[in-house]
Amino acid sequence: MSPDLDIESLHKQLTASIATSAPLPYVRISFADSDAQEFLQGQLTLDLRQLDHSSHRVTAWCNAKGRVWAVLRIWRSDDGFEVLVPANQAEAFIKRMRMFVLRAQVSITPHTDVVQAHIGHGDRPDGALTTTSKTIVLHHGNDHRLIISAQPEAHDDNAQTRYQALRILNAEPHIDAQTQEKFLPQSLGLSELGGLHFNKGCYVGQEIVARVHYRGKAPQRLNFALNPSDETLQDKAVLRDIHTADTRLVQWVENIKN
Template identity: 35%
Template sequence: MTLTDPTTIDGAVPLTPWGLLRAEGAEAAQFLHGQLTQDIEHLDAGSARLAGYCSPKGRLLASFVVWRPHPETVFLACSADVLPAALKRLSMFVLRAKCKLTDAGADWRLIGVAGRSATAALGDALPSAPWQRVAHGEGSVIRLRDAAGVPRALWVQPASQPLPALPALPLAHWQWLDVASGVVQIVGATVEQFVPQMVNLELVGGVNFQKGCYPGQEVVARSQYRGTLKRRAFLCRSEQPAQAGQEVYAADDASQPAGMVANAASVDGLGHLALVELRLAALDQPLTLGAPGGPALRRVEMPYPVLEAA
């Protein structure tokens, strides 16, 4: 299918590349509060939040969309290829906390919905602003950031229920919108590559600087307050398809990479789009993908200010 206008993207798609963790227990939110970059203890049932999970060196091991439908239940959606390691590592630190962590992917289905038909079908069940959550049947609808003028949501339903009666949305179209939204998702190829600010996590509401400690917190805080941040994420169009984890080179220095592709997607007619973490000093240089002299990359407008916060 060839598209020339992203605002025509419409329908629903099972998010098979995503996974879902569940934390249950009287101390589930308290435990996660001490592990993630986000305030989980004060997360209410009408909200969802982005959060990062960092190594002690402040490097992202995973990124999550987090919601808390009940006081003792927290869900964390992430890339499926980082879920097993994140679950294993988090479980190591539960100790005596009243919290049980499980892979909930067999019980719940994550569906990406976008466009006019989803808006019409959900009606009042579609939250009006990003990161709001509405209970819908036995599940949830979480409004995500719009992308390229297209409203989007994460629809969570029991795996036993049929898919919503919406047009089938190609997964590539959803992934293209995900990249266009400017919100980086940590995937297997980029684990431990980025401090949160390097992929703008705090600019899209994924870091709370007022909460208590968590793994890597000192590194994240130092990057924020000591003016040491020298890298950010930017949208780029490429001549060829890009892949997460690919290195990016600047014309002024072929000896070392100037950045790395965080997420990428391609749609016939809309082209090849990538979220690229870049050294700020290389922003004015011609950029290439994969190697010096490789396919050209061209920066395009981000959906939110970036340089003003650098």
């Protein structure tokens, strides 16, 4: 990123407007029953033993070659776990997960509730989880969050873009059906986000992910810029390209030069 780009000012613009909400294209999926934790522990990059009932975390599901198939957000429920999956990956994700269940006691259930971005002041730290009888709230610090409920709130279409921009500024990678199975979790910064653990035991793709880790260097890295030039974007794998607050914000994965 160029040193003359003012990331802090953009963050203030994104969060200074009046509180607003917008629906997001995510699907909530429940993993329940007695073997839910053991099953997911063998699928995801996160060590679920470190996830308590008052927090949510980002994690990933990889293919057998260690490439990220989906970036998920996960939290505990009373009878298992809940994950958020991009809507254009949800059906295929459920199908793939059911292929791995075999004899495990795990039920996998998609839900039709509404996932909304909410931009506005709050008083919870990043990663906090609060629930009521009607809503689930995943907090991203004190200025934006996800709200999951049966009924949508009144919304402003611009809130979706503002939320996406804030997640880019927080270095959260965007992977969907067009960019899945192309990048290692290290290349997407999942270790820095706390969504990739190396002492949790085996999971899909773990051998290759661990081999890259112990060699000490991933072949690619996540990056972003405000108003990048066409030259800057050459040879970059663009994950998200949005316009907000009169600014173009682009997230990409780039090769690391030796």
